[in-house]
Amino acid sequence: MKRMVCLILLTALLMPLFAQGGVEEKAVLDMSAPVTLTIWTHEDANRKVLEQELIAEFMEMNPNVTVDYQTYPSSKMRELLTVSFSANQGPDIFNQSQSVVRQFVIEGRVSALDPEWIGEASLDDVTGRYIPGALAAVEYDGDIHGLPLEYTNFCTYLNKNIFRDAGLDPEKDYPKTWEEVMEVSKKLVLREGEIITRRGYDFRYPSYTMQFLPMVEQLGGKLMSDDGKTAVVGDEAWLQFFTYMRDWGPEGYNLGGPTYLPPRKVFDNNNNEIAMSDSGLYQQGRMKKANPDFFNSDDWMVIPFPQFEDAVVETAGAIACHYYMVNGQIDTLNQMWAWKLVDFMLSHSADYLEQVNLVQPTYELFESDAFAALPFSDVFAADMKKGDLVYFAGNSSAVNDKLKGAVESAMLLGEDPATVLENFRKEIQILIDDE
Amino acid sequence: MKYIGIEKKKARWGYMFVAPAVLLFFMFSLYPxxxxxxxxxxxxxxxxxxxPKFVGLKNYIFVLNSPSFWNSMKATALFTLGAFIPLTIFSLIFGLIVTSRMRNQKAIQLLMYTPAVLSSVVAALIWMIIFDPRGIGNSIVNNILQTHGIDHRWLTDPVMLRVSTVTIYVWKYIGYFTIIFVTGIAKVPESTLEAATIAGASTMQTIRLIVLPLLKPTTLMVSIVTMLNCLKSFSTQYLFTQRGAPLEPLNVVTLNIYNTAMRDLNISRACVMSFLLFLVMMILTLSRMSSSERNVTEY
Structure with a gap:
């Protein structure tokens, strides 16, 4: 009996080793064969309506294709995808940001696009649709593994009334440098004792590599050396940045912090709670829905991403890109139909822009009248030219968390910037060595 | 035909009845x-x-040399000490208070148990609103201490963060453990209590010399369960860090395991941390049990 139990346990333990093989199979492509595709995407009420309409149209054009469209909270998507793909049970189509998709690309979990499936003669023709760098996170070994759904950079939304209330002229006094952001915020902030009741400006805290890393890069600092082997380059830049963040937080001038309500949500309410907040062009759609009176008023404007006074590199906020990708472990027929569906949806870039305020990085869209007609789209477009894609690598989520930890140490725990820098360097070096 | 005794026949039925439970335990607990x-x-x-490649003890060496792991052990130890001691003591006190009342006993138990029904995420969200700088946490403390406008930094200061997470945990589970104590107290023989009253014992003497010694098995069970639950605490810390609270003071071992597995995708190192946590839990449980076995009281 004991021997039997041991044998069963041993077999069960060794089973995963033999189950690691892929699920690849080649099928003869029968275009009329029935196909069911599952899409997992993050929740976005406006986008859901548009995409469900597009999917219905696609299914009408291709009656053999059935699509199961499922939405999940954006905070849960990475976890769901990781678990499902690890069990070889991933959805046929999914979307994620550049930082997350890179892991799926590197590990060979996603399908490489055959350009003929979407009616293009070559991959160059596919690349030629998009502005330079837009596909960088999904390019690997000469293949393309995803198509961009949205391309987002952050600029600063400014409430003119709050500026006027503080005796400032929004058109002239809006901050152009990070030093001015701090000085203007000191004038705009209202407190009851130590408790802030109105913020001048506050950062977009979860987006550390998107917003904070470019600040360091402006000062000449880098996350790692050009050969990718040494962590944290340009100590002076990093020290200046950590000092700035310490001054910003409760240990310094007490101008804001990550535990206050997210600025972009508070900004839309126009309840005299925050004067400036960073967000993408898509925020206009949300503002329009949440507070149409404010959206239609002349009481707000958008200003470019600030620069440090002693910046050595002119860099705007980094650009986040969400890609639609196809599961590389499903059979070829399903992969082909999945790519066709993705391409069909994304070919309606004007609809995504008009109905959801999502920008796809195509030449066609950037040169369109619809894009030019959006309020302050010129500000976003000008900053996009100065920014790069948000840092993406197999370890980008960990890097974002380490930078978060470092900023918190300086800002919330009031640690000495030099100590913060040394700890941060060690942590990033471990991640680099681990790759 | 081979003769099978009645005892063996009974035993076969016994095996059959426990088989499903054993099978489920093997599949979902022991095998994982x-x-x-x-x-x-x-x-x-x-x-x-x-x-995957065989790497021997490399993962253990990495984890045991990792400052992040030892910070997590510290965060877990502080949280466990902070939550487990008050949880055991106060649930015992509340259990005694509840059983000493004749009226509204059930209503009080129900009221105390209510937070345990809430999911940890909902509980953490409620308390995050309370602990917001403009929330009622600051208002109440400032009113009591007459310190108008002071931000007690419930969600940013390392000490206050630990106080906040412990407060939520104790609030959520105190009702549950109180009810376990109420059940334990109810098992104290009525005749023993009556004998004590006839002998002229005061209420305090009855509690100290009769109830508490007879409650040792319940206290042991509660203390082990609370300790194990505290060591496994995750949801509150996870949600706090998701909402902007600094990670370092809250990075308990379970949160570190989660990040290592789900963010860094390194399931082997996450397994090492899980195994080390399991060892700690096992050692603490065995030592707690052996210390109690030495002091068994019977009347």
Whole structure:
């Protein structure tokens, strides 16, 4: 009996080793064969309506294709995808940001696009649709593994009334440098004792590599050396940045912090709670829905991403890109139909822009009248030219968390910037060595 | 035909009845645990399609040399000490208070148990609103201390963060453990209590010399369960860090395991941390049990 139990346990333990093989199979492509595709995407009420309409149209054009469209909270998507793909049970189509998709690309979990499936003669023709760098996170070994759904950079939304209330002229006094952001915020902030009741400006805290890393890069600092082997380059830049963040937080001038309500949500309410907040062009759609009176008023404007006074590199906020990708472990027929569906949806870039305020990085869209007609789209477009894609690598989520930890140490725990820098360097070096 | 005795026949039925439970335990508890331990010797990466390589004790060496792991052990130890001691003591006190009342006993138990029904995420969200700088946490404390406008930094200061998470945990589970004590107190023989009253014992003497000694098995069970639950605490810390609270003071071992597995995709190192946490839990449980076995009281 004991021997039997041991044998069963041993077999069960060794089973995963033999189950690691892929699920690849080649099928003869029968275009009329029935196909069911599952899409997992993050929740976005406006986008859901548009995409469900597009999917219905696609299914009408291709009656053999059935699509199961499922939405999940954006905070849960990475976890769901990781678990499902690890069990070889991933959805046929999914979307994620550049930082997350890179892991799926590197590990060979996603399908490489055959350009003929979407009616293009070559991959160059596919690349030629998009502005330079837009596909960088999904390019690997000469293949393309995803198509961009949205391309987002952050600029600063400014409430003119709050500026006027503080005796400032929004058109002239809006901050152009990070030093001015701090000085203007000191004038705009209202407190009851130590408790802030109105913020001048506050950062977009979860987006550390998107917003904070470019600040360091402006000062000449880098996350790692050009050969990718040494962590944290340009100590002076990093020290200046950590000092700035310490001054910003409760240990310094007490101008804001990550535990206050997210600025972009508070900004839309126009309840005299925050004067400036960073967000993408898509925020206009949300503002329009949440507070149409404010959206239609002349009481707000958008200003470019600030620069440090002693910046050595002119860099705007980094650009986040969400890609639609196809599961590389499903059979070829399903992969082909999945790519066709993705391409069909994304070919309606004007609809995504008009109905959801999502920008796809195509030449066609950037040169369109619809894009030019959006309020302050010129500000976003000008900053996009100065920014790069948000840092993406197999370890980008960990890097974002380490930078978060470092900023918190300086800002919330009031640690000495030099100590913060040394700890941060060690942590990033471990991640680099681990790759 | 081979003769089978009545005892053996009974035993067969016994095996059949326990088989489903044993099977489920093997499938969903023992196998995952053994598999996790086995995985600690490989370099398994979630999402990777490559066959994992055997790395011996490398993962253990990495984790045991990692400052992040020791910070997590410290965060877990502080949280466990902060939550487990008040939880055991106050649930015992509340249990005694509840059983001493004749009226509204059920209503009080129901009221105390209510937070335990809430999911940890909902509880943490409620308390995050309370602990917001403009929330009622600051208002109440400032009113009591007459310190108008002071931000007690419930969600940013390392000490206050630990106080906040412990407060939520104790609030959520005190009702549950109080009810366990109420059940334990109810098992104290009525005749023993009556004998004590006839002998002229005061209420305090009855509690100290009769009830508390007879409650030792319940106290032991409550203290072990609270300690194990505290060591496994995750949701509150996870939600706090998701909402902007600094990670370092809250990075308990379970949160570190989660991040190592789900963010870094390094399931083997996550398994090492799980195994080390299991060892700590096992050692603490055994030492707690052996210390109690030496002081058994019977009347």
């Amino acid at each position: 645990m053994l598999n996790a331990f086995y995985n600690t010797f490989f370099n398994i990466k979630l999402l990777s399609l490559r066959a």
